[in-house]
Amino acid sequence: MNILWRNTCLRVLRPNVRVFSFSACSNAPRSLRMEEFTPDVIRNFSIIAHIDHGKSTLADRLLELTGTIKKKESGKNEQVLDKLKVERERGITGKAQTASMVHVANGKPHLLNLIDTPGHVDFAWEVSRSLAACQGALLLVDASQGVQAQSISVFHVAQERGLTIIPVLNKIDLPAAQPELIASQMTATFGINPEDILAISAKTGKGVEAVLQAIIDRIPAPQCKDDAPVKAFLFDSLYDRYRGVISLVNIQDGILRKGDKIASCHTRKKEEATDILCPGQVGYIACNMKESSEAHIGDTLHRVGEPVPPMPGFKPSKAMVYAGIFPIDTSDFPKLEESIKRLTLTDRSVTVTRESSSALGQGCRLGFLGTLHMDVFRQRLEDEYDANIIITAPTVPYKLVYKDGKEKFISNPTDFPDFNESSIRVTEVQEPVVKASIIVPEEYFGDMMELCYSRRAEELDHRYLSSGPDASSSRIILTCVIPLSEIVTDFFDQLKGRSSGFASFDYEDAGYQKSDLRKMVFLLNGKPVDALALIVHRSAQDTVGKSWVKKLHKVIPRQLFEVPIQAVIGKQVISRETLPANRADVTAGLYGGHYERKLKHLNNQKEGKKRLKRIGTVDLPQEAFFDILKR
Numbered sequence: 001m002n003i004l005w006r007n008t009c010l011r012v013l014r015p016n017v018r019v020f021s022f023s024a025c026s027n028a029p030r031s032l033r034m035e036e037f038t039p040d041v042i043r044n045f046s047i048i049a050h051i052d053h054g055k056s057t058l059a060d061r062l063l064e065l066t067g068t069i070k071k072k073e074s075g076k077n078e079q080v081l082d083k084l085k086v087e088r089e090r091g092i093t094g095k096a097q098t099a100s101m102v103h104v105a106n107g108k109p110h111l112l113n114l115i116d117t118p119g120h121v122d123f124a125w126e127v128s129r130s131l132a133a134c135q136g137a138l139l140l141v142d143a144s145q146g147v148q149a150q151s152i153s154v155f156h157v158a159q160e161r162g163l164t165i166i167p168v169l170n171k172i173d174l175p176a177a178q179p180e181l182i183a184s185q186m187t188a189t190f191g192i193n194p195e196d197i198l199a200i201s202a203k204t205g206k207g208v209e210a211v212l213q214a215i216i217d218r219i220p221a222p223q224c225k226d227d228a229p230v231k232a233f234l235f236d237s238l239y240d241r242y243r244g245v246i247s248l249v250n251i252q253d254g255i256l257r258k259g260d261k262i263a264s265c266h267t268r269k270k271e272e273a274t275d276i277l278c279p280g281q282v283g284y285i286a287c288n289m290k291e292s293s294e295a296h297i298g299d300t301l302h303r304v305g306e307p308v309p310p311m312p313g314f315k316p317s318k319a320m321v322y323a324g325i326f327p328i329d330t331s332d333f334p335k336l337e338e339s340i341k342r343l344t345l346t347d348r349s350v351t352v353t354r355e356s357s358s359a360l361g362q363g364c365r366l367g368f369l370g371t372l373h374m375d376v377f378r379q380r381l382e383d384e385y386d387a388n389i390i391i392t393a394p395t396v397p398y399k400l401v402y403k404d405g406k407e408k409f410i411s412n413p414t415d416f417p418d419f420n421e422s423s424i425r426v427t428e429v430q431e432p433v434v435k436a437s438i439i440v441p442e443e444y445f446g447d448m449m450e451l452c453y454s455r456r457a458e459e460l461d462h463r464y465l466s467s468g469p470d471a472s473s474s475r476i477i478l479t480c481v482i483p484l485s486e487i488v489t490d491f492f493d494q495l496k497g498r499s500s501g502f503a504s505f506d507y508e509d510a511g512y513q514k515s516d517l518r519k520m521v522f523l524l525n526g527k528p529v530d531a532l533a534l535i536v537h538r539s540a541q542d543t544v545g546k547s548w549v550k551k552l553h554k555v556i557p558r559q560l561f562e563v564p565i566q567a568v569i570g571k572q573v574i575s576r577e578t579l580p581a582n583r584a585d586v587t588a589g590l591y592g593g594h595y596e597r598k599l600k601h602l603n604n605q606k607e608g609k610k611r612l613k614r615i616g617t618v619d620l621p622q623e624a625f626f627d628i629l630k631r
């Protein structure tokens with residue numbers, strides 16, 4: 001095992017992104033050695049913020065101020081942390097990123113480890129595990145937008161962990177900034193002392209120096225013992241093309257020296273350290289693991305022969321949204337499977353199993369943390385691996401309770417039982433629910449209530465988020481319990497659309513709840529199309545049935561005979577449309593003389609035929625599924 005560290009800057013990014021080297025740290029005295037950073041001069045901290053409140057920008061300014069990275073000469077504040085297209089579009093960062101910097105304060109060089117956290121509800125798990133490696137956090141709030149749903153939820157996690165919170169008001173340079181109003185909102189919402197709030201502009205750098213000083217003055221040093229047995233906490237892992245799996249660790253106790261044999265409490269695997277890492281420090285370990293599942297997040301590492309009690313366990317990541325991924329051209333499956341395998345090495349929270357569908361052929365069923373996570377993965381497959389894929393409608397994991405008390409989780413609608421079967425032994429179906437909180441300006445409150453009701457929300461409650469004297473800026477926090485299946489489709493888009501983009505939303509797991517759910521199957525000419533099966537709530541079955549049948553009617557090409565399209569639940573037909581028959585000569589209407597056009601049409605048809613799928617007697621091009629299933 002190699003322990004890789006950099007004296008002054010450790011920057012762990014996605015493998016295809018630059019890794020900063022020691023020489024980039026211009027202001028750092030080169031003679032500094034890692035052993036000199038005793039725990040009292042180490043600060044491990046995180047930045048917590050709602051999406052877009054400026055976390056990455058502040059991280060960049062801190063890195064610049066400490067000389068860890070060079071200030072951009074162009075004066076443009078482009079971000080150092082590279083983002084995926086989907087991340088840029090949605091203004092979020094998915095994967096946590098970590099950096100270390102040295103800052104001289106109070107006459108001594110201090111080692112500051114910034115453990116970045118992602119800013120989206122799907123990644124709440126990453127937030128909680130990165131906070132476990134910190135003693136403090138900067139709570140960053142946009143001075144023009146105020147406190148948002150995500151700021152509150154992450155604040156609570158940080159508070160529960162006993163972290164020291166430094167409240168920071170960002171974007172004070174904006175003309176729309178209302179620093180006094182937002183500061184009073186922060187004081188009321190988080191119960192913090194108004195004098196503790198720092199006002200900054202991460203964009204211009206104003207006030208950022210004071211943030212560095214506050215990190216050193218206010219955040220406690222990690223409590224570690226030099227002479228205790230080595231105890232290292234594994235809080236993240238990533239995949240590097242050349243070095244395999246890289247684990248990020250935080251040394252909680254003891255000194256890890258070159259030549260030390262290290263073992264994992266979880267996997268019992270043993271490795272040898274090739275460098276030194278001291279208490280309180282954050283570093284990364286690269287061993288020759290090829291499977292990221294071998295690096296257990298939340299694992300504790302210790303020196304061989306000196307066992308330590310493992311750190312209190314971390315809940316493993318839990319897939320909340322499942323979808324089938326199939327190649328558009330069925331012969332591409334081996335390539336697709338290989339690409340998925342490679343991509344999951346860099347993102348170990350995705351679960352993969354093989355799936356085969358009579359309609360779409362061979363594919364994989366993937367489990368994601370949420371729909372954004374799914375979109376990020378899909379885009380990476382398309383961009384980085386050039387994959388042409390069809391992705392089925394997302395499903396949440398349902399729970400079936402049997403007569404004998406046994407329980408089973410179902411993540412594929414085709415496995416859902418038909419309740420009209422006489423042999424049915426299922427007594428109850430349960431679905432996952434979440435506790436959602438929405439923060440919205442008062443004028444959109446009615447729309448939000450309506451949206452929540454239409455999505456089967458229960459236990460609705462609301463209160464005013466305290467604000468300043470200006471009544472027009474009153475905002476409301478609305479909480480409810482809502483089925484997860486209702487928010488994995490277009491809930492977020494609806495929320496943004498109906499509130500002109502002002503609503504912010506967050507949710508946390510609230511267990512399972514009994515529900516009246518049925519499997520809806522779509523029949524083409526009497527034959528079911530497995531890839532389109534859905535689980536629906538009884539209250540929504542008519543609307544869902546009707547809209548899907550309409551959609552199918554629109555995209556399915558006409559056949560030589562009439563095709564009935566039906567949505568059925570059990571034996572009951574919920575909705576039906578009939579696709580009229582087509583005339584045999586598909587080139588009819590192309591008049592004589594237009595030879596090239598006719599030829600082109602025939603060639604297109606030939607090409608299309610290769611991808612035709614036969615559902616019973618109905619021929620369907622794979623692309624039709626793409627059209628049906630794209631959101």
Ligand SMILES: Nc1nc2c(ncn2[C@@H]2O[C@H](COP(=O)(O)OP(=O)(O)OP(=O)(O)O)[C@@H](O)[C@H]2O)c(=O)[nH]1
Binds near residue numbers: 053057118170200201
């Ligand atoms: N005017 C102004 N804009 C800022 C400031 N800080 C950040 N921004 C802008 O706000 C936008 C969001 O900033 P990011 O740093 O990407 O936000 P973030 O919180 O890191 O977003 P996620 O990592 O995706 O959660 C960017 O366009 C920044 O340029 C600031 O102090 N003033």
